[in-house]
Amino acid sequence: MATNAHAQTRPGRARWWREIGWRHVVGVVAVVYCVVPILYVLSASLNPQGSLTGSNKLFRVVAAENYAALAExxxxxxxxxxxxxxxxxxxxxxxxxxxxxxxxxxxxxxxxxxxxxxxxxxxxxxxxxxxxxxxxxxxxxxxxxxxxxxxxxxxxxxxxxxxxxxxxxxxxxxxxxxxxxxxxxxxxxxxxxxxxxxxxxxxxxxxxxxxxxxxxxxxxxxxxxxxxxxxxxxxxxxxxxxxxxxxxxxxxxxxxxxxxxxxxxxxxxxxxxxxxxxxxxxxxxxxxxxxx
Missing domain, CATH: 1.10.3720.10 (MetI-like)
Structure with missing residues (x-):
């Protein structure tokens, strides 16, 4: 009985992955693709060192100096x-x-x-x-x-x-x-x-x-x-x-x-x-x- 239940579950999971599951993967990839650049730019804007390479570690430094200097x-x-x-x-x-x-x-x-x-x-x-x-x-x-x-x-x-x-x-x-x-x-x-x-x-x-x-x-x-x-x-x-x-x-x-x-x-x-x-x-x- 357990073997039959397991055999019935595998086609069900395969069908779920084929019809719905792959969409979750695509959605996660799309979210990461969109969010990571935004986080990187936001981190760079809060880094007073003024270099992109210094922002490789996100939010290592958080300061509002760049925003204050915009008016000048x-x-x-x-x-x-x-x-x-x-x-x-x-x-x-x-x-x-x-x-x-x-x-x-x-x-x-x-x-x-x-x-x-x-x-x-x-x-x-x-x-x-x-x-x-x-x-x-x-x-x-x-x-x-x-x-x-x-x-x-x-x-x-x-x-x-x-x-x-x-x-x-x-x-x-x-x-x-x-x-x-x-x-x-x-x-x-x-x-x-x-x-x-x-x-x-x-x-x-x-x-x-x-x-x-x-x-x-x-x-x-x-x-x-x-x-x-x-x-x-x-x-x-x-x-x-x-x-x-x-x-x-x-x-x-x-x-x-x-x-x-x-x-x-x-x-x-x-x-x-x-x-x-x-x-x-x-x-x-x-x-x-x-x-x-």
Whole structure:
């Protein structure tokens, strides 16, 4: 009897391992892969010796000297610049993309399908391929409108908005198509204009995709380096990506402790925004993929 019970248990364990058990292993590996770098950077940020090799033993030294020294190196100005640029880009991307997607979804005009396809095809080329053209354009534009020229955060925001319009419009377009057009018709019967329908009805119904687009736009512009380094010229206009690179560019004398402390603080806004918008993320990414 004991032998038969043991023989029945072995296939049961094999089936459990084949269907469920391996997932636990993958999950543990993924957690370790994600958590260990975070712990290492956090340990380096708390090490006043300022070297990465000195942080091989995690949390061997715990001190807040690196965090206190950030203010002396202009870090908080860079953080403010990044928040302003990323927030303005996210809001502008959401408004512009939503307006364009609403027009493509609700209106019928000549060249509608061709325009939408062309808009997507143009955006398939990475924006960084045009950084030379962007530099020359802003250099010339600054002679006429200095506020939009080089070393201008407004100019950088304009570049980001132009680069994000196409793909976000196409993403929102599929979501807008899931909203019944009968709502628009009912609102028109009550005397509502297109602007009133868009701002008071449609935007509330498509809040998940607006949250997703805003979050993705914020993250991409918050950590973007190449174009920001091309446009911004002076230390007081730098974003976090550009400013932290200045610290890490010197391989021999780089203040790695300060760099790690700055990286830890720089991750907080994205983490907070993600936690705040997480309830919209799944529905915003999937609802527009089944119709349109």
């Amino acid at each position: 190196r202009g870090f908080w100005q860079w953080a403010l610049n990044s928040l302003v640029v990323a927030s303005a880009t996210a809001v502008g991307t959401v408004l512009m993309g939503a307006a364009a997607a609403y027009a493509f979804s609700r209106f019928r005009f000549a060249g509608r399908h061709g325009s939408l396809t062309a808009l997507l095809l143009v955006q398939m080329f990475p924006q960084m391929l045009a950084f030379v053209a962007i530099f020359l354009l802003l250099l010339s534009l600054g002679d006429v409108f200095p506020v939009l020229g080089l070393n201008s955060q407004l100019g950088l925001i304009a570049v980001y908005l132009g680069g994000a319009l196409g793909v976000n419009t196409f993403l929102m377009y599929g979501f807008f198509n899931t909203v019944p057009k009968e709502l628009d018709e009912a609102a028109k019967l009550d005397g509502a204009s297109h602007a009133q329908i868009f701002f008071t009805i449609i935007l509330r119904l498509v809040a998940p995709i607006l949250a997703v687009v805003g979050l993705l736009s914020f993250i991409s512009s918050y950590g973007e380096f190449l174009i920001a380094r091309t446009v911004l010229q002076t230390n007081d206009r730098f974003t976090l990506a550009v400013g932290l690179y200045q610290w890490a560019s010197d391989e021999r004398n780089a203040p790695w402790g300060l760099f790690a402390a700055g990286a830890v603080i720089a991750a907080i806004p994205i983490l907070v925004l993600f936690l705040f918008l997480q309830r919209y993320i799944v529905s915003g990414l999937t609802a527009g993929s089944v119709k349109g």
